[in-house]
Amino acid sequence: MKVIIPSPLLSYTRRREVEAAGSTLAEVVADLDRRYPGLRFRIVDEQDHLRPHVRVFVNAQPARDLATAVGSGDEVQIVQALSGG
Amino acid sequence: MKRTRGDGMAPASGPVALLIATRKGAFILKSDGARRRWKLSQPIFLGNVVHHLVLDPRDRRTMLAAARTGHLGPTVFRSSDAGRTWKEASRPPAFPKVPEGQKGRVVDHTFWLTPGHPSEPRAWYAGTSPQGLFRSQDGGDTWEPVSGLNDHPEYREWMGSAEDGTPDGPKLHSVIVDPRDPAHLYLGMSSGGVHESLDAGRHWRPLVKGLEVVEQLDPGTLRFHDPHVVRLCPARPDRLYQQNHCGIYRLDRPSEAWVRIGKAMPKVVGDIGFPLTLHPRDPETLWVFPMDGSGVWPRTSPGGKPAAYVSRDGGGSWKRLDAGFPRRDAWWTVKRQAMSADAHQPVGLYLGTTSGEIWASRDEGRRWTCLARHLPEIYAVEAARPGR
Numbered sequence: 391m392k393v394i395i396p397s398p399l400l401s402y403t404r405r406r407e408v409e410a411a412g413s414t415l416a417e418v419v420a421d422l423d424r425r426y427p428g429l430r431f432r433i434v435d436e437q438d439h440l441r442p443h444v445r446v447f448v449n450a451q452p453a454r455d456l457a458t459a460v461g462s463g464d465e466v467q468i469v470q471a472l473s474g475g
Numbered sequence: 476m477k478r479t480r481g482d483g484m485a486p487a488s489g490p491v492a493l494l495i496a497t498r499k500g501a502f503i504l505k506s507d508g509a510r511r512r513w514k515l516s517q518p519i520f521l522g523n524v525v526h527h528l529v530l531d532p533r534d535r536r537t538m539l540a541a542a543r544t545g546h547l548g549p550t551v552f553r554s555s556d557a558g559r560t561w562k563e564a565s566r567p568p569a570f571p572k573v574p575e576g577q578k579g580r581v582v583d584h585t586f587w588l589t590p591g592h593p594s595e596p597r598a599w600y601a602g603t604s605p606q607g608l609f610r611s612q613d614g615g616d617t618w619e620p621v622s623g624l625n626d627h628p629e630y631r632e633w634m635g636s637a638e639d640g641t642p643d644g645p646k647l648h649s650v651i652v653d654p655r656d657p658a659h660l661y662l663g664m665s666s667g668g669v670h671e672s673l674d675a676g677r678h679w680r681p682l683v684k685g686l687e688v689v690e691q692l693d694p695g696t697l698r699f700h701d702p703h704v705v706r707l708c709p710a711r712p713d714r715l716y717q718q719n720h721c722g723i724y725r726l727d728r729p730s731e732a733w734v735r736i737g738k739a740m741p742k743v744v745g746d747i748g749f750p751l752t753l754h755p756r757d758p759e760t761l762w763v764f765p766m767d768g769s770g771v772w773p774r775t776s777p778g779g780k781p782a783a784y785v786s787r788d789g790g791g792s793w794k795r796l797d798a799g800f801p802r803r804d805a806w807w808t809v810k811r812q813a814m815s816a817d818a819h820q821p822v823g824l825y826l827g828t829t830s831g832e833i834w835a836s837r838d839e840g841r842r843w844t845c846l847a848r849h850l851p852e853i854y855a856v857e858a859a860r861p862g863r
Contacts, residue, residue, distance in 0.1 A: 398546050428563045432547035436569035437579035443546040470546040 391460065393422065394467040399433070402426040410466075415446060416456040418466055433468065445469040484710065484756055486820035492557075492861040493825055493833065494528040494538070496812070499851035501525040501540055503558055505861065510823055510837050513846050519558065527812060527855045529588045530557065531614075533596050535862030539615045541585035541601065549584045551601070553615045557861055566617040568601050568609040570625070580605060583637065587812070589650040592657030602647030606634040606664055608676065623677040624662075624670075630679065633667040633697040641665060648811065649705035654712050661705060661715065668700035669717065685733035687721040703749050704811040711758035716790075718751035718811070723763055725790050736790025740765065744777050744784070744795075750814035754822055754839075759789045762796075762816070762824060762840060764809045775806045783814075783824070783840050799843035800834070807832070812855035827853030 393410045395403045403426050410425065412418035416438070423430035433444045438456065440446065446453050447467045448460055460466060493504040500518040507513075519528075523542040531537035538558050543549040551564040573579035582603045591598025591610075601609040601618060608621040624630055635645055646665045653659035658675040661682070668683040681697055688699040701720035708714040713728040716736075723737030723746045737746025747768030754760035762785050767773045776782065782797035807828035817823040824836045831850035836843045 396546075398544055427565065428550070431567060431569070432550065435548060435581040436572055437581055438572065439581075441546070441548050 391418070391462050392465050393418065394465070396468050396470040398470050399426075399429060399468065402429040402432075411462070413459060413461075414456065415448070415453060415458045415460060415466070418460060419456065443471045445471050486756070487818035487860050490861060491817045491819070491823060492530065492859045493815070493846075494530060494855075494857040494859055495827055495833065495850065495853060496525040496528045496540070496855035497827075497831070497851040497853050498524055501528045501542075502847075502850060503528075504833060504847055510817075510819065510835075513835075515847055516558075519561075520552065524584065525854070526584055526586050527588045527857075529590065529857055530859035530861065531590045531599075532859070533590060533593055535860060537614055539588050539599065541588055543584045549582050549603075551585060551588075551615055551618070555614075564611075564616055564618065568603055568607065568618040568620075570607060570620060580607070581637070582607065583644050585609075586646045587648040587650055589652065592652045592654070595657050598657075600650040600652070600660075602650050602662065604644035604646045605637040606645050606647040606667065608647055608650065608662065610676065621676040623672070624679050627679065629697075630667075630670075634664060635666065635698055649702065651705065651707045651715075653707070654709065661707065663702040663705045663717075664700075665703065665720075666698055666701040668697045669702050669705055682726070682731060683733075684731050685726075685735070686717075686719060686724060687735065689721060704751050706751055706753050706761075708753055708758040710754070710756050714758050714789075716751055716753060716761050718748050718763055720747070720768075722746045723748075723751070723790065734790075736786070737763075739786075739791060740784065740793050741795075744782075745769075748809075749774075749811040750809050750826070752814045752816045752824065755816060755818040757787075760785065760787050760839075761790070762814070764814055764826060766808060773806075774808050776808075779804050779806050781805050781807070783826075783843075785840050796836075796840035796843075798841060799836075810854055812857075813853050815856050815858040817858040818860065823858065825856050825858050827856040829853065 410421040491506045495502040500521040503516040527541045538554040540552040550567040552561045570580040587602035589600040597614045599611045607625045609618040649663035651661040660672045670679045688694045692699045703718045705717045715726045717724040722735045724733040726733045740746045748765045752762045767777045781800040784793045807830040813827040821839045833847040
């Protein structure tokens with residue numbers, strides 16, 4: 391599926407749109423980390439929770455839970471939330 | 476410079492590199508051999524919150540940076556060419572995952588980096604917020620929690636949780652390796668006290684006798700203790716100095732009782748502050764940079780008049796060093812990692828301010844000059860001797 395990457399993570403992917411596979415958001419993020427090592431820990435903490443200033447949308451709907459099911463036709467967007475000046 | 480005793484006793488020469496960590500990136504300010512001309516690098520990791528940038532004194536090429544951003548989680552970047560190129564750690568410091576339903580700890584940022592003993596050339600230690608101690612045995616590429624501290628029930632209580640401690644989180648800092656013994660470690664916890672291990676971190680015990688705590692609280696309660704920074708004398712490794720939330724202290728081992736040497740400071744200035752810097756060869760000489768700890772704790776230079784203070788007799792007496800600093804209306808703060816000494820003769824002193832200025836003295840604090848301004852808020856300054 392298509393994954394849209396926010397600017398803070400472009401140092402890993404070098405591209406705004408990348409491909410990743412998985413049947414849940416957790417699997418998609420794990421696949422992204424295989425393709426772009428180190429990316430996962432920047433957005434998911436060691437207790438497997440999304441970090442506070444990271445948001446994920448599936449087909450434009452907010453998804454806070456990494457167990458959220460996704461399909462190959464879905465579009466996943468990772469977004470940087472506000473974090474101060 | 477190497478930290479073995481023989482090398483530590485010989486004055487250094489040649490260029491000095493100031494490794495500057497700021498709230499919005501890192502910088503390297505490098506001098507000529509005379510320490511007269513300085514050149515500032517371009518920003519490194521611009522926009523990253525960098526808490527500490529450290530050159531490995533064992534090879535003078537390996538450099539680690541503790542970084543995070545407003546959005547992204549904490550990591551460690553590594554350079555093997557003194558900061559020219561960087562790679563990310565493949566396993567940054569992180570607490571173990573806990574079973575579902577339990578509340579696990581999450582590293583917010585790595586706050587402190589310490590190179591290991593010369594006999595363990597790839598070893599490094601890291602202190603984090605919330606408080607945890609981590610160790611790398613591969614030059615900072617992968618990090619393991621030091622369970623003997625992080626998971627000890629009493630230490631968990633003394634460390635508190637992410638909500639406790641300083642406004643941007645409780646810090647584990649001042650990780651010190653005894654230059655004579657790689658298994659002998661000290662560290663500071665803000666809050667939580669000063670602690671010692673004799674077996675490379677498997678077991679720890681408090682070292683807080685003689686230290687005062689705020690507001691008549693019980694000094695027997697470890698979580699009330701707030702060491703701001705602890706330093707071990709390179710010229711006398713049985714001597715430690717400490718700038719604490721409640722004064723300046725000295726400890727001469729094997730004694731376990733800290734002595735409040737800050738009582739000899741002028742009453743109008745007091746002995747509250749963040750940084751403390753030691754002479755590389757003279758165990759009687761140390762410098763501090765007092766701040767205003769009155770009322771609501773402004774944590775600025777007292778009266779808006781910045782000054783370092785030096786003691787040449789192990790804290791028995793102090794002398795004000797303010798020549799060159801603004802005479803008034805300067806309301807900045809120097810944080811605990813932001814004051815450093817080189818190993819030249821005379822010793823060079825360097826400090827970074829919360830207002831983004833670097834100040835230096837080539838003569839042990841007698842005269843200060845501003846080397847750089849308009850940087851982001853400065854968290855740490857390390858004076859290093861770059862490799863060739």
